[in-house]
Amino acid sequence: MNMEPRYRLAFQLYPYEKVPAQDAGAPIRHPIVIVGAGPIGVATALDLGQRGQPVLVLDDHEGIGEGSRAICFSQRCLEIADRLGCGEAMVEKGVVWNLGKVFHGPQKVFEFNLLPEEGHKNPAFINLQQPYFERFLVDQVRAEQAKGTPIEIRGRNRVTAIEDKGSHVLLSIETPDGPYQIEADWLIACDGARSPLRDMLGLGFDGRVFEDNFLIADVKMTADFPTERWFWFEPPFKDAGQSALLHKQPDDIWRIDFQLGWDIDRERELKEENVRARVDAMLGPDARYELEWTSIYTFQCRRMERFRHGRVMFAGDAAHQVSPFGARGANSGMQDAENLAWKLDLVIGGVAPENLLDSYSEERVYGADENILNSTRATDFITPKSEMSTIFRNAVLTLAHDHAFARPLVNSGRLSVPCTYDGLSLTGDDALPGAPTRSRPGAPSPDTPYGNGFLLNALGADFTLLTVNTDAPESVTEAGVTATRLALTTADDPTGLIADRYLGQASVAVYLIRPDQHVVARWPDFDEPAIRRALRHAIGLE
Amino acid sequence: MPLTLTPNMPDQDAIYQDLIAAHEGLSKDDSDALNARLILILMNHIGDREVLVEALRAAK
Numbered sequence A: 001m002n003m004e005p006r007y008r009l010a011f012q013l014y015p016y017e018k019v020p021a022q023d024a025g026a027p028i029r030h031p032i033v034i035v036g037a038g039p040i041g042v043a044t045a046l047d048l049g050q051r052g053q054p055v056l057v058l059d060d061h062e063g064i065g066e067g068s069r070a071i072c073f074s075q076r077c078l079e080i081a082d083r084l085g086c087g088e089a090m091v092e093k094g095v096v097w098n099l100g101k102v103f104h105g106p107q108k109v110f111e112f113n114l115l116p117e118e119g120h121k122n123p124a125f126i127n128l129q130q131p132y133f134e135r136f137l138v139d140q141v142r143a144e145q146a147k148g149t150p151i152e153i154r155g156r157n158r159v160t161a162i163e164d165k166g167s168h169v170l171l172s173i174e175t176p177d178g179p180y181q182i183e184a185d186w187l188i189a190c191d192g193a194r195s196p197l198r199d200m201l202g203l204g205f206d207g208r209v210f211e212d213n214f215l216i217a218d219v220k221m222t223a224d225f226p227t228e229r230w231f232w233f234e235p236p237f238k239d240a241g242q243s244a245l246l247h248k249q250p251d252d253i254w255r256i257d258f259q260l261g262w263d264i265d266r267e268r269e270l271k272e273e274n275v276r277a278r279v280d281a282m283l284g285p286d287a288r289y290e291l292e293w294t295s296i297y298t299f300q301c302r303r304m305e306r307f308r309h310g311r312v313m314f315a316g317d318a319a320h321q322v323s324p325f326g327a328r329g330a331n332s333g334m335q336d337a338e339n340l341a342w343k344l345d346l347v348i349g350g351v352a353p354e355n356l357l358d359s360y361s362e363e364r365v366y367g368a369d370e371n372i373l374n375s376t377r378a379t380d381f382i383t384p385k386s387e388m389s390t391i392f393r394n395a396v397l398t399l400a401h402d403h404a405f406a407r408p409l410v411n412s413g414r415l416s417v418p419c420t421y422d423g424l425s426l427t428g429d430d431a432l433p434g435a436p437t438r439s440r441p442g443a444p445s446p447d448t449p450y451g452n453g454f455l456l457n458a459l460g461a462d463f464t465l466l467t468v469n470t471d472a473p474e475s476v477t478e479a480g481v482t483a484t485r486l487a488l489t490t491a492d493d494p495t496g497l498i499a500d501r502y503l504g505q506a507s508v509a510v511y512l513i514r515p516d517q518h519v520v521a522r523w524p525d526f527d528e529p530a531i532r533r534a535l536r537h538a539i540g541l542e
Numbered sequence B: 001m002p003l004t005l006t007p008n009m010p011d012q013d014a015i016y017q018d019l020i021a022a023h024e025g026l027s028k029d030d031s032d033a034l035n036a037r038l039i040l041i042l043m044n045h046i047g048d049r050e051v052l053v054e055a056l057r058a059a060k
Helices: A039-050 A075-084 A087-093 A130-146 A196-200 A266-270 A272-283 A330-348 A356-382 A387-402 A404-409 A497-503 A528-538 B012-023 B028-046 B049-059
Strands: A009-012 A028-035 A055-058 A063-065 A072-074 A099-104 A107-113 A125-127 A151-154 A158-164 A169-174 A180-189 A206-208 A213-220 A228-233 A243-249 A253-261 A290-298 A301-303 A312-314 A463-468 A475-478 A481-488 A509-513 A519-523
Touching: A009 A130, A028 A039, A028 A330, A039 A055, A039 A075, A039 A130, A039 A151, A039 A330, A063 A130, A072 A075, A072 A330, A075 A087, A075 A130, A075 A330, A087 A130, A099 A387, A107 A387, A125 A243, A130 A151, A158 A196, A180 A196, A180 A330, A196 A312, A213 A266, A213 A272, A253 A272, A266 A272, A266 A290, A272 A290, A301 A356, A312 A356, A330 A356, A356 A387, A387 A404, A387 B028, A404 B028, A463 A497, A463 A528, A475 A528, A481 A528, A497 A509, A509 A528, A519 A528, B012 B028, B028 B049
Parallel strands: A028 A055, A028 A180, A055 A151, A099 A228, A180 A312, A463 A481
Antiparallel strands: A009 A063, A072 A125, A099 A107, A158 A169, A169 A180, A206 A301, A213 A253, A213 A290, A228 A243, A243 A253, A463 A509, A475 A481, A509 A519
């Protein structure tokens, strides 16, 4: 069995150590095994571990691969990381950007300012090399382990076979000390875009494959470039391809993406002198820089038909892939993680029926489809597929220079926003007339200032009964789950944002909020029977 | 608002002449680009997806 690493590491964080289970005569049973210690696997492990579930994470490497890769982390992603305890470190390290410039050939078409909305703890986006993002998550695992949280990561443990036994799965694992086997009640596959587990289970992965390649370079440069996102359609520099992107990261590292097209010689393109020729053409002959990392990336837009297959759940790139436009890969994977963790916790705890896990698939398939739609539209704008499509694309860019109306049509990727589970199985009723659309049932609760901090930090790890301007009991327990009250009043709302984001035209509101901070349902008063029904509904009992 | 498919241009001959005149002397590429810009400007002016979808259907 070949145990050679497939990529170089940025950080070695979980070196191989032999464990007694390898010499045990019979396979040891674990309640939850996660395969893949990438960002989605580790985030899922953290969420489950913090809920008291023992989690074993297996990874076939000993740490985090190098290269900036995902780079752009969205507000919702940072809110999830913050709930897990490591969001602040990410924001502190990351680069915040608001200004962007769009070019068509040599001409600047327009500039934009994202004008971030006030009253959120987290910025709309940060740029951060993926290895840092992952390291903060693993650091958090170490901090949790020190407190006794039952999470274990085993490096250089490569899963080579999986057998579904109905009541559990049997995993065969290869290590430097030879093979061993373990059993898992539940398995979460976070093993990436090429997901060996998906293949081992013979599951399909359908969708549209875009034959396109990106040359990605992390360039270290102390030159005084502004902290802006520069995007070129039909870049004017030699051999730059269909589009190019220049983006600032921490540590004076710039990320450059060149869209190369479909028919390329990978080895030739990755030769240092050829990478340098492109970067020189973009940055100008006087730019001094070091190449930190280069790679060629081929993307696809596709997903699995279902993300749950019996005792195996798929999350992140293993379940779905999108184009890079819009930063919808890792950001949507983090939403998979938080969607799955509380549900699996309730199922293992015997509180919720197993079919609650089907809602994980339903909701995250819906999210994946939204991401695939958005990233496909961006891809079609950036790389028009017909002559007429090119004519219209160029007309948009020409008009955008002079007319505001055309600027929203310019699509270099629609930056990831969390999806709202409109009309899906777990989503309850909207019984609050005049309330804001953004906090409707199915939506993630919008953050607002609250006391000396922010609202999302005040939501519990379990269900929350959020009341605005009304009395209610301190908690409601139904079918074994408890919703704990969080009382807000507009008397203590100096920014007016609680009213703006939770009341709208209403004067009183009661919200039931899930452990993943999505709204279940909302009412104009404390309607106990309705709340009890909604709680049962939200855990798959009705 | 339904799509208007009955006569709606009081000076139809003059407006039609304006359209043809705008293309005079242009290459095929420049004419195509002009048409595309014009369509986008008018689409934005209409600003109603239902009407535009109906118009696309009528034009097919």
